[in-house]
Structures are given as structure tokens and as C-alpha cells.
Amino acid sequence: MKAIICNAFAPLDHLEFGDVPDPQATGDQVVIRVEAAGVNYPDGLLVQGLYQMRPEHPFVPGMEAAGVVESVGPEVKRLKVGDRVATICSLGGYAEQVGASEKLVFPIGDMDAADACALLVAFGTSHHALKQRAALKQGETLVVLGAAGATGVAAIQIGKIMGARVIAVASSDEKRAIARDNGADEAIGYENLKDRLKAMTGGKGVDVVFDTVGGDAFDACARSMGRNGRLLIVGFAGGEIPKFPVNLALVKEFSVVGVFWGNFTRNEPQVYAENMQELLGWYRAGKVKPLIEGRYPLADAAEVLTRVLGRGAVGKIALIP
Numbered sequence: 240m241k242a243i244i245c246n247a248f249a250p251l252d253h254l255e256f257g258d259v260p261d262p263q264a265t266g267d268q269v270v271i272r273v274e275a276a277g278v279n280y281p282d283g284l285l286v287q288g289l290y291q292m293r294p295e296h297p298f299v300p301g302m303e304a305a306g307v308v309e310s311v312g313p314e315v316k317r318l319k320v321g322d323r324v325a326t327i328c329s330l331g332g333y334a335e336q337v338g339a340s341e342k343l344v345f346p347i348g349d350m351d352a353a354d355a356c357a358l359l360v361a362f363g364t365s366h367h368a369l370k371q372r373a374a375l376k377q378g379e380t381l382v383v384l385g386a387a388g389a390t391g392v393a394a395i396q397i398g399k400i401m402g403a404r405v406i407a408v409a410s411s412d413e414k415r416a417i418a419r420d421n422g423a424d425e426a427i428g429y430e431n432l433k434d435r436l437k438a439m440t441g442g443k444g445v446d447v448v449f450d451t452v453g454g455d456a457f458d459a460c461a462r463s464m465g466r467n468g469r470l471l472i473v474g475f476a477g478g479e480i481p482k483f484p485v486n487l488a489l490v491k492e493f494s495v496v497g498v499f500w501g502n503f504t505r506n507e508p509q510v511y512a513e514n515m516q517e518l519l520g521w522y523r524a525g526k527v528k529p530l531i532e533g534r535y536p537l538a539d540a541a542e543v544l545t546r547v548l549g550r551g552a553v554g555k556i557a558l559i560p
């Protein structure tokens with residue numbers, strides 16, 4: 240089958256579009272014919288050796304995919320050939336077929352395959368962050384950094400469902416318009432962020448920050464937190480892992496809270512399954528709607544990842560084998 244192959248940790252243009260053996264359905268595995276593979280920021284880090292996980296070469300990247308079950312292993316109980324499903328798969332999504340344990344697969348019925356991918360890493364991370372990690376409450380103020388990105392758009396939509404006032408932060412007029420279209424109450428740039436957040440909260444400070452960016456934006460947010468606030472550490476798309484003077488947390492009585500969705504899915508499979516059911520329910524009720532920026536041929540993976548890591552993408556991107 241055709242797949243994107245990473246032969247060495249190297250710049251993105253070294254990714255190869257080539258042939259690899261078809262996956263086999265053994266044990267509790269199903270083989271899925273991929274209709275859409277979700278593109279995620281960490282995929283671009285992983286293939287360059289810049290991520291916490293460093294797989295053996297060669298490998299096929301891609302941590303989420305959706306499509307049709309093509310074959311099932313002898314221990315598979317729930318699924319059958321022909322079911323449409325989505326899965327998280329730490330590797331292997333950027334391919335015509337992917338194998339996955341039945342435990343990590345959920346049915347999607349007639350849902351669009353790219354939407355199903357978006358509900359996994361992007362919506363899954365934002366949902367877990369706001370629900371379990373921040374315990375966001377009705378009426379609280381939520382600030383979303385990188386608000387037009389894949390997790391950012393999801394955080395805006397979920398923040399609104401949970402009853403928060405959402406302030407989106409994004410770097411261009413176009414991205415701020417996208418944030419507003421997705422439900423943000425206000426959308427601002429990164430300039431004078433600390434002063435603007437203080438003014439916008441009447442001096443009280445922010446309740447919850449969803450930070451995927453790090454660097455100076457983290458610093459501004461740490462100085463804008465309200466009492467009992469929760470500053471969520473989600474990612475460092477800006478490139479710089481910030482250092483933090485902990486006296487700020489003491490003086491302002493706020494918490495810095497880490498978010499690692501992949502670890503959450505492995506450690507709390509039951510809560511993860513409940514979260515997915517809630518997200519699917521919101522999707523079916525039309526309360527969340529993934530923003531799919533584009534659908535590109537599998538062979539374009541390197542080009543797409545270059546744009547994602549270069550701040551040039553919005554919402555979610557899917558690769559179509």
C-alpha cells in the first residue's frame with residue numbers, strides 16, 4: 240500500500256511517499272481502509288526527532304485516522320467488516336490502510352471522516368483540558384491562545400458549550416475572524432496582552448487560560464491570572480518552553496496545570512470513552528463543528544506539515560489517501 244515513510248529524523252522534505260507492506264488483522268486488531276488521516280502539529284515534530292517519542296526507522300507517521308473496517312482479527316468482538324470507524328494510533332495513520340486495536344476504535348456511522356479525525360486529538364485535547372484539568376465553570380473567563388489553530392478552534396467551541404466567556408488570541412485579522420466565527424466573544428492580538436486581559440476582566444484577572452503557544456504569551460498570561468485561576472499548559476507552538484517565576488502563583492493564588500491527552504487516553508480509558516461519547520453527542524446535536532481547512536492528497540504530507548509548523552494553517556487539515 241502507499242504511505243508516507245519517515246526513513247530518518249530529518250527535515251520535512253525528506254519524507255517519502257512510497258510503498259510499505261499492508262497491515263494484517265491479528266489478535267484484537269482491525270485493519271481500516273483510511274478515508275482521512277488527521278494532520279497534527281506533533282506529527283511534524285515527531286518525524287524530525289523533536290518530539291518526546293522517538294520511534295525506530297522506518298515508520299509511517301499519523302496518530303489518527305478514520306475509514307472503513309476492511310478485515311478483523313480473530314479476537315475482535317464488537318466490530319465487523321464494513322463498519323465506519325475512527326481511531327487513535329500513535330503511528331501509521333498517513334497510509335492507505337492502518338491497523339488498530341479494537342479497544343482504540345469507535346464507530347462513526349455516516350460522519351464525515353475528516354470531522355471524525357478532528358474530534359480525536361484536537362477536540363479530545365481541548366475537551367479533556369477544559370473539563371478534567373481546568374474544571375471550567377459557567378460564567379468564567381477563558382482565554383484561548385493560538386485560537387484559530389486545530390486545538391484552539393475546539394477550545395473556543397467547547398468553552399462556549401461549558402458556558403464561559405471566551406477571549407480568543409490570534410496573530411492576524413483573518414485568524415481573529417475565524418475565532419469569532421467559531422463562537423469567541425472577543426478576539427484580540429498578542430500585543431500588550433497582559434494589559435488588555437486585565438482591562439477586559441475589569442482588573443479581576445482571567446479564570447482559565449488554554450495555552451498552546453508558550454514563550455512571551457505564556458508570560459503575559461501568567462501575569463494576568465485571577466485568584467483561583469488555572470493556566471493550562473498544552474503546547475509550545477511558539478517554539479520556546481517558558482520559565483516561570485513561581486512566586487506569581489503564590490501571590491495570585493492560581494494553578495499551573497499540565498495537559499497530556501495521549502497519556503490521559505492510556506491511563507483513564509473509561510473517562511476517555513465517556514469524553515468521546517459526550518463529544519459525539521455534541522457533534523450530532525450540531526453543538527460542535529470541526530473547521531476543516533482543507534483535504535489534501537496523502538503525497539502532499541510534507542508540504543502540509545511545513546505549513547502547519549510555519550504558522551500558516553488554520554483549523555484542521557486532513558490527508559486523503
Ligand SMILES: NC(=O)c1ccc[n+]([C@@H]2O[C@H](COP(=O)([O-])OP(=O)(O)OC[C@H]3O[C@@H](n4cnc5c(N)ncnc54)[C@H](OP(=O)(O)O)[C@@H]3O)[C@@H](O)[C@H]2O)c1
Nearest residue numbers: 280385388389390409410451474475476477498499500550
Ligand atoms: N498536550 C497535549 O495533549 C497536546 C495535544 C495536541 C496538541 N498539542 C500541542 O498544542 C500545540 C498546538 O497544536 P494545534 O494542533 O492547535 O496546532 P496548530 O493548528 O498548528 O495551531 C497552533 C497555533 O499556534 C500559534 N503559534 C504561535 N506561534 C507559532 C509558531 N512559531 N509556529 C506555529 N504556530 C504558532 C498559531 O496561532 P497564531 O498565529 O494565532 O499565534 C497556530 O494557529 C502544539 O504545540 C501541539 O504539539 C498538545
